[in-house]
Amino acid sequence: MVDARAVEKSFGDGPDRIHVLKQVNFQARTGEITMLVGPSGCGKTTLLSAVAGTLKIESGGIRVFDHDLEKMSNGALTRFRAKSIGFIFQQFNLIPTLTIAENVGVPLQIQGLSSGKALMRSREILDRVGLGNRWKDRPSKLSGGQQQRVAIARALVHEPPLVICDEPTAALDAQNGEIVLDLFRQVARSPERAVIIVTHDNRIFSYADRIARMDDGEIVEVREQSQEHAPHFEHEHAMTGD
Numbered sequence: 650m651v652d653a654r655a656v657e658k659s660f661g662d663g664p665d666r667i668h669v670l671k672q673v674n675f676q677a678r679t680g681e682i683t684m685l686v687g688p689s690g691c692g693k694t695t696l697l698s699a700v701a702g703t704l705k706i707e708s709g710g711i712r713v714f715d716h717d718l719e720k721m722s723n724g725a726l727t728r729f730r731a732k733s734i735g736f737i738f739q740q741f742n743l744i745p746t747l748t749i750a751e752n753v754g755v756p757l758q759i760q761g762l763s764s765g766k767a768l769m770r771s772r773e774i775l776d777r778v779g780l781g782n783r784w785k786d787r788p789s790k791l792s793g794g795q796q797q798r799v800a801i802a803r804a805l806v807h808e809p810p811l812v813i814c815d816e817p818t819a820a821l822d823a824q825n826g827e828i829v830l831d832l833f834r835q836v837a838r839s840p841e842r843a844v845i846i847v848t849h850d851n852r853i854f855s856y857a858d859r860i861a862r863m864d865d866g867e868i869v870e871v872r873e874q875s876q877e878h879a880p881h882f883e884h885e886h887a888m889t890g891d
């Protein structure tokens with residue numbers, strides 16, 4: 650369970666100060682996919698960064714599983730993040746000097762797995778996102794959508810209980826988007842794991858168990874959605890001109 654209460658955050662000083670998170674309350678449950686939607690600049694990435702513990706908030710509280718993030722020391726927070734949170738950034742943040750398999754293996758190596766074992770697990774998950782044959786390439790050789798899938802593989806490889814993704818399907822076509830959403834669905838099938846997705850992509854809304862809508866630094870609506878019917882990726886209509 651992720652529980653953010655009355656979270657406040659501003660950036661800048663004096664007249665340039667902007668109030669980005671205004672008493673935000675936001676919850677995400679284990680066993681569910683929670684989507685966070687809203688216009689560009691409304692504060693979605695800022696809120697996710699706070700939930701992931703990479704951004705300090707000014708007031709309010711954020712509880713992730715049984716940890717109050719603001720009460721943790723920097724060291725404890727870093728260790729908790731490495732083990733428990735898989736974060737897919739809006740910019741993919743791949744390390745250019747490493748192969749894509751080495752990039753994916755970073756979270757495993759942080760946890761002390763040998764490089765041989767890390768490579769094996771990395772190649773397995775790269776296979777699942779359709780990049781098994783590219784494991785030796787550097788990120789610069791890949792397309793945007795391929796890099797995005799590497800970032801997704803890296804966030805999932807160590808099976809963290811919380812997966813947070815900022816626009817995970819923005820650069821993906823329907824087929825790869827479906828593969829990725831099925832992976833997230835599988836994570837959220839576990840009663841101990843939660844997925845939070847920021848998205849503008851209306852092709853994927855049917856995968857959400859709940860959708861929180863944000864506007865100008867506030868959560869303005871939360872909608873629960875039944876997953877009784879199998880979710881489906883909305884394929885684009887063929888562009889035939891008529």
Ligand SMILES: Nc1ncnc2c1ncn2[C@@H]1O[C@H](COP(=O)(O)OP(=O)(O)OP(=O)(O)O)[C@@H](O)[C@H]1O
Binds near residue numbers: 693
């Ligand atoms: N480090 C920062 N310093 C100053 N201002 C920032 C910083 N990070 C974000 N902001 C500002 O906070 C506001 C919210 O930004 P945020 O990135 O959270 O928006 P978003 O909802 O994720 O938008 P998008 O959909 O375009 O990604 C914006 O006005 C942005 O300029």
Ligand SMILES: [Mg+2]
Binds near residue numbers: 693694695739815
């Ligand atoms: Mg953003």
